Amino acid sequence: MSFAISSMWAQHRFDDLRSLMQAIRALGFPSLEISRIVTLEQVADLQPGDIPIQSVHYPAPASPSPYGGPIDALLASPDGEKRRWAVAQGERCLRFAAEMGAQAVCIHLGTVEMPPHLEKALEQRFLGRQANSPIYAKLRDRIIAERARRQPRYFEAARRSLDELAEMAHRLGVRIGLESRRHYREIPLLEELVILLQEHDPQVVGFWYDVGHVQVLANLGFHRHQDWLDAVAHRIVGVHLHDVIGLHDHLLPGLGELDFAHIARYLPAAAVRTLELDWYYEEEELRAGLAHARATGCIPAQEPSIP
Template structure:
């Protein structure tokens, strides 16, 4: 059983884009006070090779790795992203490249004794309009366009769900013996995979496989603002399958802000996430180290208090039911 740790890790995405060396990156991380990191896809191979030997001497641990890490040597850094290759592509060659790179990432995670790999599963090709969700979440009267996109998506999606299932089956064969869990992330855009129904289907289809839900809180909040299922729906469905979460704030369609600098009601949201075994602040470049540190302190305090309240409530319930802890539970229900 994992010991509860309310202190989040920091995704290197906050600094990696603007750092030209591992030394630069480590200096920026030092200013935030974090001692846990999520390594992500903006890290180039040379920087990662210089970074890894420096982590342990500096007391830094790796909480998780975000696919595709590191950036392949033949790729332009400007193209770096978790969607670099489509695991759901109907093109066999594209899908095989995505699986091959993900397998390399799994092996690196195992070598580094990291238990979690965050995946973007890909997208339904032919629907790559990135303005639909942004406009709907920003209340720009585009809900009709979003509805049209979703209807078209539903027609096209089955073939891409089958394709991503092929990819996952291949990845499980490597992930299971390595002891690494694949966390499938809920995404920002409506054309991306999985939506809520697809996530339910995949987790049911592959029950028992090294697979779980990686909850991106900011993405769920943006989709909620656009009229789609929000954090409560996702976490009610997948609370027991949660393998980690990305924490960042939102303002309408804008995401990846430091927690506390947006519209998110953290005291209401964190009880839904308190059972997560891994918390990662995923903030984009821009905020100063002190802002990152302040957000982390807020998150840590709220998570600590939320967990303490939940533990106290659970103990009181067990005492009232005879102390054996055998009272009737509600499977799949989150207890704030």
């Protein structure tokens, strides 16, 4: 049972990953997840064995997209040129993970393009305490219908991208985890994830359980959190651990509404576990979050030996 902290926390602190690793070791973390914003320049002189890397988050090590916008959205693009470019970034990510000895790559599988203001309006009504109102339900139903209408060609593109990436992952011996997403327009929803997992070898493709993302969409009324655990917990490859209050995620475990002891009961022993915490937390706060994750069984009760 391994665990790490995402380099997401290191924003505004460290440009050098070796210095970051020294700092997180002192906090009790034995390894690192390379977050999606780490660039090619930041890993240019990194050699295998320099630092313990548990997992890599696609598209790291990232290069700027010639198409604008998030790279991961392009994995579901119906535009073949854009999709192939995004797959090429994924192949580079997988090769980097294999070279560095990482166990898994976490992937965002793309987006169903639809007017983003619809979800924004729903979130604002949620924050305005209208979640039980008829107008809220009407808007949520409109979002569900709009996504369903647009979904087929984006889902098929995402499916094709995954097929291509899974082939390389199999050759390299690196597992892919498909992450549960923060926005309803993103891929995969639970029913889409079930389809994708059925199509792939469990030793190659699994579920990357982002506990905060699942809870945010549950709070908005799109699904029940427990449904994900019941349906796909047995396929969990990795987990992003962070807490949630309403729509605010990436909080320290123990500060919000999630029951981490309940979550821990569903995590396979081999699942890689990453605290994915926001950048503004101080080191002592990280120690407290780590202690809560350990006390609830989400990470090992005893610290492993650190080389």
